[in-house]
Amino acid sequence: MTTNQEMQARREAAVARGAANITQFYAEKASNAEVWDVEGNRYIDFAGGIGVLNVGHLHPKVVAAVENQLHQLMHTCFHVMPYEPYVALAEKLNSITPGDHAKKTLLLNTGAEAVENAVKVARAATGRSAVIAFNGAFHGRTMMGMALTGKVAPYKVGFGPFPAEVYHAPYPNDYYGVSAQDSLAALHGLLKTDVDPTRVAAIIIEPVQGEGGFYQAPAEFMQAIRELCDEHGILMIVDEVQSGFARTGKMFAIEHTGVIPDLITMAKSLAGGMTLSALVGKAELMDAPGPGSVGSTYGGSPMACAAALATIEVIEEEGLLARSQAVGELITSRFLAMKENGLSCIGHIRAAGGMVACELFDTQGQPDAEKARQLVAKATASGLLLLSCGTYGNTIRVLVPLTASDALIEEGLDIMEQSLRSL
Numbered sequence: 419m420t421t422n423q424e425m426q427a428r429r430e431a432a433v434a435r436g437a438a439n440i441t442q443f444y445a446e447k448a449s450n451a452e453v454w455d456v457e458g459n460r461y462i463d464f465a466g467g468i469g470v471l472n473v474g475h476l477h478p479k480v481v482a483a484v485e486n487q488l489h490q491l492m493h494t495c496f497h498v499m500p501y502e503p504y505v506a507l508a509e510k511l512n513s514i515t516p517g518d519h520a521k522k523t524l525l526l527n528t529g530a531e532a533v534e535n536a537v538k539v540a541r542a543a544t545g546r547s548a549v550i551a552f553n554g555a556f557h558g559r560t561m562m563g564m565a566l567t568g569k570v571a572p573y574k575v576g577f578g579p580f581p582a583e584v585y586h587a588p589y590p591n592d593y594y595g596v597s598a599q600d601s602l603a604a605l606h607g608l609l610k611t612d613v614d615p616t617r618v619a620a621i622i623i624e625p626v627q628g629e630g631g632f633y634q635a636p637a638e639f640m641q642a643i644r645e646l647c648d649e650h651g652i653l654m655i656v657d658e659v660q661s662g663f664a665r666t667g668k669m670f671a672i673e674h675t676g677v678i679p680d681l682i683t684m685a686k687s688l689a690g691g692m693t694l695s696a697l698v699g700k701a702e703l704m705d706a707p708g709p710g711s712v713g714s715t716y717g718g719s720p721m722a723c724a725a726a727l728a729t730i731e732v733i734e735e736e737g738l739l740a741r742s743q744a745v746g747e748l749i750t751s752r753f754l755a756m757k758e759n760g761l762s763c764i765g766h767i768r769a770a771g772g773m774v775a776c777e778l779f780d781t782q783g784q785p786d787a788e789k790a791r792q793l794v795a796k797a798t799a800s801g802l803l804l805l806s807c808g809t810y811g812n813t814i815r816v817l818v819p820l821t822a823s824d825a826l827i828e829e830g831l832d833i834m835e836q837s838l839r840s841l
């Protein structure tokens with residue numbers, strides 16, 4: 419039998435260290451919300467491949483759709499010889515995204531690529547260059563993705579210079595004293611002191627920040643951004659790569675606000691584990707770039723499209739929007755109970771549906787990133803895949819598959835509680 423230790427030695431010798439690993443356990447197989455490593459140890463999966471597995475590992479419907487497609491057609495490149503699953507998925511995404519205007523879709527591979535293309539489309543459609551993003555945002559590891567990302571370490575260190583014409587405003591965060599008012603005032607200030615609004619192509623925002631710490635922008639704030647965009651002819655891009663596909667109790671998190679964005683980026687849980695991202699937007703904007711100027715060899719591969727169509731069906735058929743809400747309530751109530759039962763290091767408990775987080779603090783009330791790191795290490799060693807995130811590194815986030823049973827989620831929470839008590 420291969421051991422985790424042997425695998426780790428091989429990994430260290432062969433794989434770049436920048437592609438870091440949270441655990442040194444090597445996954446062999448998985449089912450729904452459980453993973454087994456090469457030594458047969460079982461893990462409850464609260465990471466969901468970082469938000470990719472809202473319908474769980476290897477959902478039978480997704481597997482069947484991919485298998486079926488695999489025997490029909492694996493690859494032609496959509497740009498060489500198009501195929502039905504790409505078109506069918508574009509139709510589906512156009513219909514399930516907010517707004518009843520005409521929409522069009524471009525399929526790609528990764529979240530970062532969807533973001534890159536959102537900026538390309540916005541620039542082509544407006545003839546403007548500048549883009550405004552937010553502090554704490556994460557938009558990917560490509561050059562524009564890094565430029566838009568609002569956190570220096572580890573994402574941007576040593577990789578500059580980045581594309582020009584990117585500006586950042588503070589993301590509203592009441593927990594750390596940034597009200598929606600403060601954030602809007604800063605945004606208006608930016609348009610006075612740094613960039614002429616008539617040069618701004620787009621404002622890009624995560625309705626709920628993912629890597630930034632699971633902070634949700636208030637609905638009034640998103641509405642104010644929409645008004646600001648309309649006033650100045652700026653396009654509003656929402657990045658739903660992490661928050662989309664039932665994670666927050668809606669198909670897309672922006673639906674909590676009533677705002678209709680111009681462009682939406684999505685990836686991760688779109689395709690239930692297959693590699694796929696999409697940019698969906700107003701038809702006239704999406705048609706701005708000329709033929710051949712956007713696209714990708716693998717973007718919207720037949721199997722990924724089949725997986726995505728099946729994934730969306732599963733979300734609809736299995737009532738995962740309501741389930742997401744219930745999962746969020748279950749986890750939130752347990753976090754609160756832990757806090758009340760002596761784990762006073764827990765604070766700032768928050769949830770947007772099943773996008774749940776809490777923060778860890780030291781005895782002085784300061785964000786405790788070291789404790790979060792220790793908790794993640796202890797939990798994973800005890801059979802629970804758990805993730806931290808956030809500007810201060812002290813946020814514990816849960817992205818458990820929404821198809822997990824209450825019993826399994828409770829078992830995972832028990833491991834988290836025991837791990838935290840043992841620190």
Ligand code: PMP
Pocket residue numbers: 468527528529530531533556557558559624628629657658659660661685686
């Ligand atoms: N945008 C958001 C909001 C994300 O959470 C991520 C990934 N964590 C990305 C973009 C980049 O996605 P990918 O890693 O697939 O490039």
